[in-house]
Amino acid sequence: MATVAGLNLSTPRVFSRATDSPKVQPMKSPFLNNPWKMPTRFGNGRVYMQPLRAAPDSISEKVEKSIKEAEQACEGDPASGECVAAWDEVEELSAAASHARDRKKDSDPLETYCKDNPETDECRTYED
Amino acid sequence: MAVCTIHTSTQSLNSRCSLYTPTKTHLGFNQRQVVFYSKRGSSSSSKRGSSSVITCSAGGDSQTIVIGLAADSGCGKSTFMRRLTSVFGGAAEPPKGGNPDSNTLISDTTTVICLDDYHSLDRTGRKVNGVTALDPRANNFDLMYEQVKAIKDGVAVDKPIYNHVTGLLDPPELIKPPKILVIEGLHPMYDERVRDLLDFSIYLDISNEVKFAWKIQRDMAERGHSLESIKASIEARKPDFDAYIDPQKQYADTVIEVLPTQLIPDDNEGKVLRVKLIMKEGVKHFSPVYLFDEGSTISWIPCGRKLTCSYPGIKFAYGPDTYFDHEVSVLEMDGQFDRLDELIYVESHLSNISTKFYGEVTQQMLKHADFPGSNNGTGLFQTIVGLKIRDLFEQLIATKQAAPVEATKA
Numbered sequence: 125m126a127t128v129a130g131l132n133l134s135t136p137r138v139f140s141r142a143t144d145s146p147k148v149q150p151m152k153s154p155f156l157n158n159p160w161k162m163p164t165r166f167g168n169g170r171v172y173m174q175p176l177r178a179a180p181d182s183i184s185e186k187v188e189k190s191i192k193e194a195e196q197a198c199e200g201d202p203a204s205g206e207c208v209a210a211w212d213e214v215e216e217l218s219a220a221a222s223h224a225r226d227r228k229k230d231s232d233p234l235e236t237y238c239k240d241n242p243e244t245d246e247c248r249t250y251e252d
Numbered sequence: 253m254a255v256c257t258i259h260t261s262t263q264s265l266n267s268r269c270s271l272y273t274p275t276k277t278h279l280g281f282n283q284r285q286v287v288f289y290s291k292r293g294s295s296s297s298s299k300r301g302s303s304s305v306i307t308c309s310a311g312g313d314s315q316t317i318v319i320g321l322a323a324d325s326g327c328g329k330s331t332f333m334r335r336l337t338s339v340f341g342g343a344a345e346p347p348k349g350g351n352p353d354s355n356t357l358i359s360d361t362t363t364v365i366c367l368d369d370y371h372s373l374d375r376t377g378r379k380v381n382g383v384t385a386l387d388p389r390a391n392n393f394d395l396m397y398e399q400v401k402a403i404k405d406g407v408a409v410d411k412p413i414y415n416h417v418t419g420l421l422d423p424p425e426l427i428k429p430p431k432i433l434v435i436e437g438l439h440p441m442y443d444e445r446v447r448d449l450l451d452f453s454i455y456l457d458i459s460n461e462v463k464f465a466w467k468i469q470r471d472m473a474e475r476g477h478s479l480e481s482i483k484a485s486i487e488a489r490k491p492d493f494d495a496y497i498d499p500q501k502q503y504a505d506t507v508i509e510v511l512p513t514q515l516i517p518d519d520n521e522g523k524v525l526r527v528k529l530i531m532k533e534g535v536k537h538f539s540p541v542y543l544f545d546e547g548s549t550i551s552w553i554p555c556g557r558k559l560t561c562s563y564p565g566i567k568f569a570y571g572p573d574t575y576f577d578h579e580v581s582v583l584e585m586d587g588q589f590d591r592l593d594e595l596i597y598v599e600s601h602l603s604n605i606s607t608k609f610y611g612e613v614t615q616q617m618l619k620h621a622d623f624p625g626s627n628n629g630t631g632l633f634q635t636i637v638g639l640k641i642r643d644l645f646e647q648l649i650a651t652k653q654a655a656p657v658e659a660t661k662a
Contacts, residue, residue, distance in 0.1 A: 182417075183417055184474060184475055185475075186417075187474050187475070187476055187477070188474075188475045188476030189476075191476040191477065191481050192476070194481075194484070194485070194488075195481075195484075198484070198488075202488075204382065205381070205382020205383060206379075206382045207488060208382070208384055208488045208489065208491070208492065209378050209379050209381075209382050209383060209384055210379070210488075211484055211485045211488035211489060212378070212384035212385055212386070212485075212488070212489055212492075213375060213378075213379065213419075214481065214485045215325055215326070215485050215489060216325065216375070216385060216416060216419070217416075218326070218467075218470065218471050218474060218477070218485075219325050219326050219416070219470075220416040220417055221474055222326070222470050222471070223330070223416070224417075226330075240348070
């Protein structure tokens with residue numbers, strides 16, 4: 125039953141800043157709008173940490189490390205599953221690093237903040 | 253009011269239970285949602301669990317249209333998605349307030365999900381088993397099918413998130429049925445059940461020469477990478493790519509093939525591209541684009557007395573052909589646009605491009621002039637495919653509205 129209650133919470137979602145969504149709970153719980161983050165939702169005692177986005181720098185380090193590991197893994201047998209999987213990891217991390225660079229490039233911190241908080245003073249726009 | 257059905261399938265070690273409850277969104281039509289619980293041991297293979305599904309269907313459901321986009325990693329899927337969602341209006345953004353590493357993009361009409369989220373083996377699991385992400389054994393097609401089907405039927409799902417930074421599977425995110433669902437990734441047309449759910453499918457076919465050039469461009473600045481490492485990565489992945497990804501192109505309604513130019517002899521820089529748009533004939537609600545005269549074979553150099561082009565010029569070709577035993581129309585562009593009048597001149601000579609006003613293709617291309625490929629056939633054909641999908645969507649909606657509504661009101 126706890127699950128069903130969890131489901132119902134999800135109905136008025138972040139989608140619309142709609143006035144018709146009942147604003148009864150001004151609590152700052154991320155679970156109200158994002159019930160999938162609610163650890164109890166999964167009911168089997170696992171508790172999830174909200175993952176943090178790694179800084180692009182740390183992805184770069186991972187790319188570098190994965191290349192070294194791939195070179196090592198392929199020393200013995202270049203056709204082995206181990207070697208192929210290691211180079212696949214390099215590709216995956218390189219793509220992730222490239223996406224992170226793109227995201228960093230076109231994200232202006234003020235724009236990002238104002239998208240979520242248009243009503244704040246620093247986000248006011250004036251006509252004339 | 254609501255009609256409920258319950259299905260229960262066979263038991264096995266894993267148990268998965270689905271529950272649908274009716275919800276109402278701001279869009280005003282009824283939707284349902286489903287939660288898939290799956291107990292899986294870390295990096296265990298995808299064994300089908302017992303599943304019990306309770307569906308409650310209310311009247312007035314509008315069905316989601318599903319588009320599949322297949323390509324290898326680093327071959328321009330994200331750029332294509334940005335162009336496609338732009339054609340529908342409104343920018344596509346990651347879900348607000350969710351996991352910052354979510355792979356999903358949401359706009360007013362469209363939700364794009366990345367099929368990497370259906371990895372059954374995380375990065376460590378693949379390493380231990382010596383399989384790549386390209387290998388079907390690293391992917392859970394049962395869950396992919398169940399969830400795409402649920403969304404298509406108007407049911408929201410809790411979709412897993414594969415975190416490309418950590419290589420782990422994060423807690424799931426809720427995906428509500430959009431008007432258009434795009435599933436992009438390595439295997440949208442691999443599994444027959446998933447394939448049958450697609451209303452339209454696209455395959456981005458990047459030739460080895462161009463793939464190499466693009467990856468150099470993407471990775472050379474990255475610490476640790478060298479020409480050798482880029483080459484080694486492409487070569488190591490190639491057997492799995494050829495076995496599991498490449499064969500999907502035979503099922504695609506449209507293939508965008510990217511090749512080195514023929515305008516510059518022995519060019520291997522990969523800067524100037526020759527791009528082919530291969531369009532299947534006889535696909536419902538999709539009529540291929542043509543140049544001058546439908547069904548004829550045409551070679552066209554727009555640059556001449558009326559239009560002057562910069563080096564190395566632009567060359568078009570059009571004609572009927574066969575592709576994996578299918579009848580197709582092929583439109584080809586070699587070269588690149590350097591000036592606006594070149595682009596609009598070309599657009600005005602193409603037919604069946606499903607624009608709503610004169611110059612819409614040019615407008616879309618200019619709007620995203622900073623995207624990769626905006627001056628060549630990749631950008632042009634991606635934009636045109638976007639317009640064709642909008643057209644297909646509008647035709648499908650019109651057909652549905654015309655069809656008598658099957659009322660299940662109690």
